[in-house]
Structures are given as C-alpha cells and as structure tokens.
Amino acid sequence: MADKKIRILIVDDIPEARERLQKLLAFEPDFEVVGMASGGREGVRLAIELQPDIVLMDINMPDMDGITAANELRRNAPTVGVIMMSVQGEAEYIRRALQAGARDFLTKPPPAEELYATLRRVAEDVRSMTVLVSSSDKKEKKKLEAQDDHISHVIAVYSPQGGAGKTTIATNLAAALMREGVRVLLVDCDFQFGDVGIFLNLKPQATIVELIRNVDDLDIDLVNNVLVTHDSGLRVLAAPLRPEDADYVPIAKVPALIEKLRSVFDYIVLDMNTRIDDTTLALLDMASRVLLVLNPTLPALKNGLAAMTLFNGLGYPEEKTLLVLNRVTPELERSKVTLAVNVFEQKLRRKAFAVIPMDEKRVLFAVNRGISVIAKDRHLSPARDLIAMADALIASLTPKQEPPAQQPLPAPAKPPSSRLGRLLGGG
Numbered sequence: 222m223a224d225k226k227i228r229i230l231i232v233d234d235i236p237e238a239r240e241r242l243q244k245l246l247a248f249e250p251d252f253e254v255v256g257m258a259s260g261g262r263e264g265v266r267l268a269i270e271l272q273p274d275i276v277l278m279d280i281n282m283p284d285m286d287g288i289t290a291a292n293e294l295r296r297n298a299p300t301v302g303v304i305m306m307s308v309q310g311e312a313e314y315i316r317r318a319l320q321a322g323a324r325d326f327l328t329k330p331p332p333a334e335e336l337y338a339t340l341r342r343v344a345e346d347v348r349s350m351t352v353l354v355s356s357s358d359k360k361e362k363k364k365l366e367a368q369d370d371h372i373s374h375v376i377a378v379y380s381p382q383g384g385a386g387k388t389t390i391a392t393n394l395a396a397a398l399m400r401e402g403v404r405v406l407l408v409d410c411d412f413q414f415g416d417v418g419i420f421l422n423l424k425p426q427a428t429i430v431e432l433i434r435n436v437d438d439l440d441i442d443l444v445n446n447v448l449v450t451h452d453s454g455l456r457v458l459a460a461p462l463r464p465e466d467a468d469y470v471p472i473a474k475v476p477a478l479i480e481k482l483r484s485v486f487d488y489i490v491l492d493m494n495t496r497i498d499d500t501t502l503a504l505l506d507m508a509s510r511v512l513l514v515l516n517p518t519l520p521a522l523k524n525g526l527a528a529m530t531l532f533n534g535l536g537y538p539e540e541k542t543l544l545v546l547n548r549v550t551p552e553l554e555r556s557k558v559t560l561a562v563n564v565f566e567q568k569l570r571r572k573a574f575a576v577i578p579m580d581e582k583r584v585l586f587a588v589n590r591g592i593s594v595i596a597k598d599r600h601l602s603p604a605r606d607l608i609a610m611a612d613a614l615i616a617s618l619t620p621k622q623e624p625p626a627q628q629p630l631p632a633p634a635k636p637p638s639s640r641l642g643r644l645l646g647g648g
C-alpha cells in the first residue's frame with residue numbers, strides 16, 4: 222500500500238470545491254489526483270478511462286447527479302471505490318449514497334484529517350478486493366474443466382413456501398455431508414435476499430457476482446479467492462451483499478457456473494429461492510436430488526403437492542425428489558395436518574424422506590452463533606435427524622456394491638425418530 226500512490230478522481234461541479242480538495246490532497250505524499258470532472262457524466266467517463274482507486278463524488282450536480290453516476294460506476298467500473306460528498310449530511314442522503322454503491326460518505330467541506338483517513342481506508346478496501354478478484358490473472362491459470370471420471374452431486378434444497386427452512390436444511394445438510402476427503406460447497410442461490418452469510422456468520426469479501434462475471438474463463442485461484450470458508454471448513458459461495466446487486470447476476474449463467482464448479486467439489490448444495498423460472502428449472506434438472514422442504518401446514522402442503530406434480534411432469538424419477546417435512550411438532554401428529562400429510566403421501570405415492578422436528582431453542586442458538594445446528598448436541602433432535610438425513614442421502618447416492626457373501630450388509634439408514642416420521646415411512 223505504502224509503495225503505491227492512491228489515485229484519486231475528483232468529481233464536483235463547483236470549481237472552488239475541486240481546487241480545495243486538490244490542494245488538501247497535495248499535502249500528503251501518498252495521494253495523486255489523476256483527474257477532475259465538473260459533472261457526473263464526465264466523471265463516469267473519466268473513471269472508466271483512468272481506473273482510479275477512488276472517486277470523490279459530489280451528489281448535487283446539474284448534468285448527472287452523484288447517485289446516478291455511482292450506480293453507473295458500480296456497473297461499469299466495479300473496482301473503483303466511490304466516496305460520496307454532500308453538504309447535506311442527513312441520514313437519507315447517506316442511505317441513498319450507500320445504496321448506490323458508495324463505500325463511504327463525507328460531509329462537505331470535509332476536514333483534512335477525516336478526508337485523508339477515509340481515502341486511505343477505502344483505498345485499502347478496494348485494493349484488497351481488486352487483488353482478490355484479479356490475483357489469478359497474474360499466475361498461470363489452472364482452468365476449471367469437466368473431469369469425466371469425477372462424480373459430483375448437486376443437491377437442490379427447494380420449497381415453494383418462503384420461510385419453510387430451506388436455508389436451515391441446506392446449511393446443515395452441507396455441514397453434515399462434510400467428512401475427510403469429501404469436498405462440499407454450499408451455494409446461496411437466493412440472489413436477492415440470501416441469508417446463508419447471516420446463518421453462518423460469514424463476512425464475504427466477494428460473492429457469486431465476481432464468479433459469474435468470469436464464468437467463461439474460470440480458474441481455480443479465482444474460485445478459491447471468491448469462496449468463503451466457514452470456521453467448520455465448509456466452503457460457501459455467497460449471494461450478492463445487497464438486494465439490488467442481484468441485477469449483476471445474469472441468472473441464466475448460474476447453471477453453467479455450477480456445472481464448472483462440479484469439477485472441484487463432490488457435493489454442491491444449493492439453497493434455492495422460492496421462484497420457479499428457467500434458471501431454477503435448469504438447476505433442478507442438474508441436481509441428483511431435490512429436497513422439497515415443507516412445513517406441515519395445509520397451504521404449504523397444497524403448494525408442495527403442486528411442486529411435486531410439476532417435478533413429476535418434468536420426468537424426474539421418484540428417487541430424485543424427496544419430501545422433507547420441517548418444523549414438525551408433537552401436536553401436529555394429532556392434528557388434521559397429519560391427515561393432509563397422509564393424503565399428500567398417498568397422492569404422490571411416496572414417503573417423507575426426512576422429518577425434522579420444530580426446535581426453536583436449538584435452531585435459534587445455532588443461527589445466533591453462526592454455527593450449524595449439527596455442530597452441537599449431535600445425538601439430540603433436531604441435529605440427530607439432520608445428520609440421519611445427510612447419511613441417508615449419501616447412502617442413496619453411493620453406488621451399491623454387492624457385498625461378499627459372508628459379510629453382513631451395511632446397516633440401513635436410521636429411520637426418522639418421531640412418530641410422525643415413522644407414520645410417514647420411517648418403518
């Protein structure tokens with residue numbers, strides 16, 4: 222950092238304001254003003270051309286305001302850090318600036334020390350981000366290629382119902398699939414409101430946006446730089462950090478990205494969003510297993526039935542689409558819902574693959590600490606049920622070998638522990 226000057230572009234329509242900033246910056250040896258613009262439009266053009274580390278951007282300008290310009294830069298020069306400046310320091314201005322992708326906000330005229338400190342901090346941030354994303358360019362690239370002999374399974378965790386427990390099931394399934402020598406990746410496919418990061422207390426520096434941008438030219442270093450590693454060792458591909466950044470994920474390219482990542486992982490668990498569109502269908506198509514997560518409530522079961530009917534219509538084999546009932550309570554076993562579950566089961570002629578009990582305390586405890594539910598009290602429900610589900614899934618995906626005649630057969634997957642589970646197919 223110290224050996225390289227921080228390159229700054231000043232964008233302000235008032236000449237005196239530009240000059241003041243230029244003079245202040247001239248006092249410090251680590252700053253270099255590489256250009257000045259008197260409006261947003263010119264500022265965007267110069268930023269794309271000069272690729273400075275930082276743009277000091279005024280908000281109120283006549284031709285193109287700073288917010289619009291910052292949004293343009295986010296799209297066209299994402300590695301440039303924008304610091305927004307405005308005479309108005311109200312919360313609403315700051316909120317709009319940050320929403321537009323600004324990395325910081327200064328009230329005009331900024332005191333020298335505050336200006337210097339903010340510039341250095343933001344430059345540090347954007348440079349580490351740029352290094353992260355482009356480090357692979359400097360090395361010899363190890364391209365991601367499909368490997369014919371490598372078996373990799375995509376497991377999609379889907380529900381037509383919001384809040385059914387997809388993220389809970391996906392994070393725990395991914396954690397439970399991890400074992401020595403098995404490479405597991407969890408992908409947050411909820412591009413607008415993905416919360417895997419919150420569930421696992423991750424602070425991703427880069428997200429799927431950086432990988433998708435380079436999907437046609439992916440190499441292993443870039444992938445490793447973008448994935449974030451949870452304390453447990455689980456690798457995670459995070460969703461965009463802000464809902465509006467979902468626009469930067471050309472979703473049609475997501476299946477191609479997952480296809481490439483298959484060469485590096487044995488299991489890829491997808492935490493899907495509820496929407497069914499062509500991308501969702503392409504991801505479901507490539508999955509070896511689709512876990513349909515439903516809460517045992519009448520509306521959820523109705524929508525679940527529709528989703529399962531759709532999967533059947535798509536020609537998915539029965540062993541591919543698995544019903545997972547989540548948040549099951551003992552009271553439900555005696556209720557009308559049990560009846561509905563039975564109807565569901567009869568209509569589709571299939572048993573629930575897993576039944577996960579409701580346990581507010583343990584599930585909340587895990588989320589609040591950023592760990593998986595299965596990290597604690599593994600022998601107790603619901604951790605035990607989640608682990609049994611992962612084991613059963615592995616067993617169903619592992620090609621069965623004829624055991625030698627005198628050796629005992631491997632033990633069958635543990636049946637669900639609750640009564641409802643047994644009722645629905647546990648045995």
Ligand SMILES: Nc1ncnc2c1ncn2[C@@H]1O[C@H](COP(=O)(O)OP(=O)(O)OP(=O)(O)O)[C@@H](O)[C@H]1O
Pocket residue numbers: 380382383384385386387388389390411495547548549577578579580581582584585588603
């Ligand atoms: N078995 C369970 N017992 C108790 N609480 C649970 C259980 N499963 C999930 N929850 C809680 O229910 C809420 C919703 O779960 P989660 O976020 O996993 O659902 P989701 O389907 O991913 O939601 P979204 O549609 O918002 O992505 C969370 O607060 C979670 O802690």
Ligand SMILES: [Mg+2]
Pocket residue numbers: 387388389411416492
């Ligand atoms: Mg979720």
